[in-house]
Amino acid sequence: xxxxxxxxxxxxxxxxxxxxxxxxxxxxxxxxxxxxxxxxxxxxxxxxxxxxxxxxxxxxxxxxxxxxxxxxxxxxxxxxxxxxxxxxxxxxxxxxxxxxxxxxxxxxxxxxxxxxxxxxxxxxxxxxxxxxxxxxxxxxxxxxxxxxxxxxxxxxxxxxxxxxxxxxxxxxxxxxxxxxxxxxxxxxxxxxxxxxxxxxxxxxxxxxxxxxxxxxxxxxxxxxxxxxxxxxxxxxx
Numbered sequence: 001x002x003x004x005x006x007x008x009x010x011x012x013x014x015x016x017x018x019x020x021x022x023x024x025x026x027x028x029x030x031x032x033x034x035x036x037x038x039x040x041x042x043x044x045x046x047x048x049x050x051x052x053x054x055x056x057x058x059x060x061x062x063x064x065x066x067x068x069x070x071x072x073x074x075x076x077x078x079x080x081x082x083x084x085x086x087x088x089x090x091x092x093x094x095x096x097x098x099x100x101x102x103x104x105x106x107x108x109x110x111x112x113x114x115x116x117x118x119x120x121x122x123x124x125x126x127x128x129x130x131x132x133x134x135x136x137x138x139x140x141x142x143x144x145x146x147x148x149x150x151x152x153x154x155x156x157x158x159x160x161x162x163x164x165x166x167x168x169x170x171x172x173x174x175x176x177x178x179x180x181x182x183x184x185x186x187x188x189x190x191x192x193x194x195x196x197x198x199x200x201x202x203x204x205x206x207x208x209x210x211x212x213x214x215x216x217x218x219x220x221x222x223x224x225x226x227x228x229x230x231x232x233x234x235x236x237x
Contacts, residue, residue, distance in 0.1 A: 001074040004028045007081030011178035015214035051104035069120040079109035080129045088191035105147035128170040140192040155230040167227025173234045177207035
């Protein structure tokens with residue numbers, strides 16, 4: 001068994017990669033930079049900007065995935081990388097930032113999912129890290145909500161494809177104490193009217209630790225019933 005984790009150098013992605021490695025599962029990490037400090041023996045890192053369509057295309061055209069997955073049994077793909085920006089109403093959104101967000105949040109996960117399935121044999125498990133924002137609309141988060149909703153629909157459609165060797169789930173992990181949350185709290189309320197809710201969660205200590213969330217997420221990913229529910233929430237799974 002081998003795994004691929006996007007955005008593995010910080011936040012939840014770093015915790016997921018560490019949890020998989022701790023369980024003896026080799027991880028191919030894809031991110032714009034490498035991890036700080038020495039990487040564990042079971043972690044191989046590739047620097048690729050998944051928000052850059054040209055860089056993503058070049059990576060997929062290469063043989064890295066095929067080489068990593070050759071002669072493997074089960075394959076795990078965790079599409080974790082994502083951005084919340086641009087935040088604000090349409091009049092304040094940078095169109096190029098919206099394009100990068102859609103590339104990172106949607107195009108990369110969907111393209112990687114197809115590439116992994118085509119480059120591997122055996123059972124394939126694909127986990128999209130989604131959000132409650134994909135299931136509810138929030139002011140200022142039109143791009144983020146739309147991109148996370150896309151992952152939910154993708155997982156549902158993959159389930160309906162009916163390939164028993166391909167399991168896919170779009171999982172909302174809850175509110176986690178990561179750099180993205182810090183970015184949200186630093187956003188002007190004029191651009192994100194719900195900012196105070198997230199400030200309050202931090203103040204009350206209600207944010208989950210990345211390591212705790214990663215442990216539960218990997219348990220979910222490795223469970224026998226993974227993929228039977230296409231759209232799920234880790235807090236209620």
